[in-house]
Amino acid sequence: MADTKIDLLVIGAGIAGLLAARELVDKHGLRVAIFDKSRGVGGRMATRRDGDASYDHGAQFFSVTNPRFKTWVDQWLDQRVVKLWFEQFGDEPPMMRYAALPSMTAVAKKLVDGLELHRQSKITSASRESGEWILKTEDGNTFRGQRLLINAPVPQALEILDAGGVSLPSEDDAFLRSIRYAKTIAAMAELDGPSGLPAPGRLKLNPPEPIQWMADNQQKGISALPAVTIHSGHDFAEKYFDAPDDERLPLLVEAAKPHLQANILSVKGHRWKFAHRLTEHDRDFYANAGLGLWMAGDSFHAPKVEGAAMSGLLAADDIAASV
Ligand SMILES: Cc1cc2nc3c(=O)[nH]c(=O)nc-3n(C[C@H](O)[C@H](O)[C@H](O)COP(=O)(O)OP(=O)(O)OC[C@H]3O[C@@H](n4cnc5c(N)ncnc54)[C@H](O)[C@@H]3O)c2cc1C
Structure with a gap:
């Protein structure tokens, strides 16, 4: 496959990567390419089918506290992409718990519509050359872009950067390597x-x-x-x-x-x-504008669907501001 040149390379088609890509394409007109190692989209918002039996085997539901995320969820409710699963359970405090329709992957399927997605494209390294990012996939393809947003859990993100010989400032490096x-x-x-x-x-x-x-x-x-x-x-x-x-x-x-x-x-x-x-901290995403590098997902913000979503959205704002 020929090399492709784009504004933003996005690794990970989970909720964080897809929301970030959606906003940057729709609101800011960036040329974005998304890569995911899986056949499907949604990451840990995952569904497995086995004959007539189906299982949400990752995230079971999500809650909403942030008004910006609520705007997205209200839209998905209108479009019947999500439903309220339950609000009250036993003596737990009441809280709206949403599930996707027909199953958890539906949100990602909706978000990815019309975006450039490279499925089954496991990124093995990300390196910098002449002010550009170069991604290499397991099956030997190469992609180039101006900026890079990685939404895999940080330990996996660091493996990709390590393989590309990218070194980060020592304080950043120590913080990122502390995430467990x-x-x-x-x-x-x-x-x-x-x-x-x-x-x-x-x-x-x-x-x-x-x-x-x-x-x-x-x-x-x-x-x-x-x-x-x-x-x-x-x-x-x-x-x-x-x-x-x-x-x-x-x-x-x-x-x-x-x-x-x-x-x-x-x-x-x-x-x-x-x-x-497990690691608690208060950062919403990681940015190194000098390198044109961002990391988002549930390694930041809060360790759940809404946290990953907000991390992706906030990273997208920062990327847009850097263009
Ligand atoms: C068992 C389980 C139960 C959970 N239950 C809940 C719950 O009930 N409620 C809740 O709010 N949260 C729950 N969570 C957490 C929630 O699923 C996550 O916080 C959220 O989905 C993370 O989204 P993300 O976009 O950050 O990451 P992901 O969804 O993991 O997306 C990252 C994507 O990156 C891709 N990727 C990784 N490495 C590479 C590579 N080298 N090349 C290309 N692609 C790559 C992956 O394939 C994946 O699709 C649960 C998680 C698990 C595992």
């Missing part, structure tokens, strides 16, 4: 009948080991068949992350069984290496 994540293992289980999980189809467990969360994808309206997502606790995931599925999934299934009224017919697994940011 906890892992989670998702088990996706098809059932022979209704799960029996309390309405609206969720169970939060305390203590959160070995499982912290279960969701009924059929009650949530995603799955035609009874199907639950089981999320492990972070300690369990740390211990079994490299174990084979046939060792770790039966442990999660055994822990889930007492909460289910139906039998588990089959189970599949997914590992989330970067499930939840």
Whole structure:
């Protein structure tokens, strides 16, 4: 493929990267190219289909506190891209929890419409040459652009920059390398009948080991068949992350069984290496305007969907101001 020259290269088609790209293309007319290693879009707002069973196996819902994010969510509600999943649960404080329609990837699918997206394009390095960024993909393609926005979790972003020989000011480097994540293992289980999980189809467990969360994808309206997502606790995931599925999934299934009224017919697994940011800090994004480099996503702002979204939007403002 021939080299392509663009204003902004965006790594990551999760909520942060797509909102940033959307604003910079629509409001500021930048030429933007987005790269994602996956076949689909949405990153950790993820859905897996297995026959007639469907699972949201990453983010389960999102909340809204920021008026700017609310404007986007109101638009998605009007367009029936998202729905209110539930507001009240047990004695938890009331809060609107939104889910996408028909499943979590829908928001990203809506946002990416009309944008230049390179799917299945894993970026292996980003380097600087003659004032430009050069991205190399795993399958040997090269892309050039004036600016770079990386929305992968920061540990992955640093791998890309390290491979390209990019060095950052030592204070920035130390801050970025301090950002840590906890892992989670998702088990996706098809059932022979209704799960029996309390309405609206969720169970939060305390203590959160070995499982912290279960969701009924059929009650949530995603799955035609009874199907639950089981999320492990972070300690369990740390211990079994490299174990084979046939060792770790039966442990999660055994822990889930007492909460289910139906039998588990089959189970599949997914590992989330970067499930939840542990390191607390107050930065909304990272910028090095001299290098034309920005980083956004849930490594900044707050470690959840809304935080990632706001980080992307705020990074986009900063990029627009630099043009
Ligand atoms: C199990 C789980 C449950 C969660 N539950 C909730 C919840 O209920 N509510 C909530 O608000 N949040 C939840 N979260 C967190 C939420 O999903 C994230 O905070 C948010 O989706 C992050 O968005 P992002 O755009 O920053 O990153 P991502 O969605 O991860 O997007 C980053 C993208 O970068 C791509 N990428 C990475 N490296 C490369 C590379 N080298 N080349 C090309 N592409 C690359 C990835 O494929 C990915 O698509 C959960 C997360 C997990 C894992």
